[in-house]
Amino acid sequence: RKGCVIITGASSGLGLAAAKSLAETGKWHVIMACRNFLKAEQAAKSLGMAKENYTVMHLDLASLDSVRQFVETFRRSEMPLDSLVCNAAVYLPTAKEPTFTAEGFELSVGTNHLGHFLLARLLLDDFKKSDFPLKRLIIVGSITGNTNTLAGNVPPKANLGDLRGLAGGLNGVGSSSMIDGGEFDGAKAYKDSKVCNMLTMQEFHRRYEETGISFASLYPGCIAETGLFRNHIPLFRILFPPFQKYITKGYVSEKEAGDRLAQVVSDPSLSKSGVYWSWNSTSASFENQLSKEASDAEKARKLWEVSEKLVGLA
Numbered sequence: 267r268k269g270c271v272i273i274t275g276a277s278s279g280l281g282l283a284a285a286k287s288l289a290e291t292g293k294w295h296v297i298m299a300c301r302n303f304l305k306a307e308q309a310a311k312s313l314g315m316a317k318e319n320y321t322v323m324h325l326d327l328a329s330l331d332s333v334r335q336f337v338e339t340f341r342r343s344e345m346p347l348d349s350l351v352c353n354a355a356v357y358l359p360t361a362k363e364p365t366f367t368a369e370g371f372e373l374s375v376g377t378n379h380l381g382h383f384l385l386a387r388l389l390l391d392d393f394k395k396s397d398f399p400l401k402r403l404i405i406v407g408s409i410t411g412n413t414n415t416l417a418g419n420v421p422p423k424a425n426l427g428d429l430r431g432l433a434g435g436l437n438g439v440g441s442s443s444m445i446d447g448g449e450f451d452g453a454k455a456y457k458d459s460k461v462c463n464m465l466t467m468q469e470f471h472r473r474y475e476e477t478g479i480s481f482a483s484l485y486p487g488c489i490a491e492t493g494l495f496r497n498h499i500p501l502f503r504i505l506f507p508p509f510q511k512y513i514t515k516g517y518v519s520e521k522e523a524g525d526r527l528a529q530v531v532s533d534p535s536l537s538k539s540g541v542y543w544s545w546n547s548t549s550a551s552f553e554n555q556l557s558k559e560a561s562d563a564e565k566a567r568k569l570w571e572v573s574e575k576l577v578g579l580a
């Protein structure tokens with residue numbers, strides 16, 4: 267049978283390119299888990315994706331109710347769950363003030379980390395029912411959260427501190443809207459959320475390795491033209507793609523990045539669990555090193571426990 271993969275945020279950028287890449291193989295049915303149903307449907311159509319290879323399902327990660335509703339809808343569809351890709355993200359680098367999810371968490375960490383954390387935790391049960399040989403749970407990471415890289419050292423740097431803001435509810439009222447308890451900074455909140463994504467993948471690996479699910483994260487390269495940068499200043503959006511192409515040489519097209527993510531979903535040679543995948547200049551995949559903070563096992567455990575409380579699992 268075909269594999270069934272859920273990809274969050276498959277209405278644009280990396281998620282859409284990976285959805286197309288997997289659907290085209292004829293070996294995967296892609297559930298496009300998106301907040302904008304119409305946009306997702308139109309995006310799939312405009313790329314010529316065949317109707318029998320995908321299903322659009324509503325998911326707004328900025329609402330935990332919506333996450334729970336999505337899981338219900340998916341279960342009712344009676345499709346198997348063989349692979350889950352937590353890809354959706356928001357990036358708000360120019361925001362002066364924090365904005366919040368339905369439950370009142372700062373939007374970047376609430377969407378990118380907490381929404382995905384609840385989704386992945388709830389869907390673990392569904393994975394257990396699958397007889398597929400290659401079960402994978404993939405959380406898209408980023409170089410920007412990795413302070414052992416050049417890009418990760420551009421200020422403001424990611425830093426979760428002792429998680430006091432997160433433990434306080436990240437609501438900007440009684441507690442800070444930042445994980446480390448500091449002043450709101452949209453660019454840092456995004457980077458922090460990506461560190462959470464990478465820590466979460468490793469904690470899943472430590473806790474659930476024996477289930478046979480392979481847990482992985484990746485940095486697909488700098489996809490400088492995606493919607494991720496839609497909230498950035500116009501000059502940045504003009505200069506960023508050539509800068510990445512000719513100066514850092516980290517640039518990758520949406521199609522190439524989508525193919526890389528599709529590889530992590532389906533390539534038998536990338537089935538090792540607990541790995542953060544990257545690609546070198548000749549587009550060969552390799553197991554990359556995470557920064558000290560993004561591989562801190564104690565922090566990963568604490569993040570897991572605090573997140574469980576916030577999303578109502580503990």
Ligand code: NDP
Binds near residue numbers: 276281300326406490
């Ligand atoms: P895009 O902005 O193109 O895609 C983000 C997707 O997330 C969109 O489909 C968007 O939906 C969706 N999304 C946002 N908020 C929500 C929400 N509340 N509920 C459900 N879906 C939501 O950006 P990219 O493709 O670049 O980003 C995809 C992933 O790649 C992210 O995890 C990002 O961190 C990562 N990444 C990107 C890099 C880059 O250079 N671009 C580099 C490294 C990692 P909608 O279409 O409705 O807006």
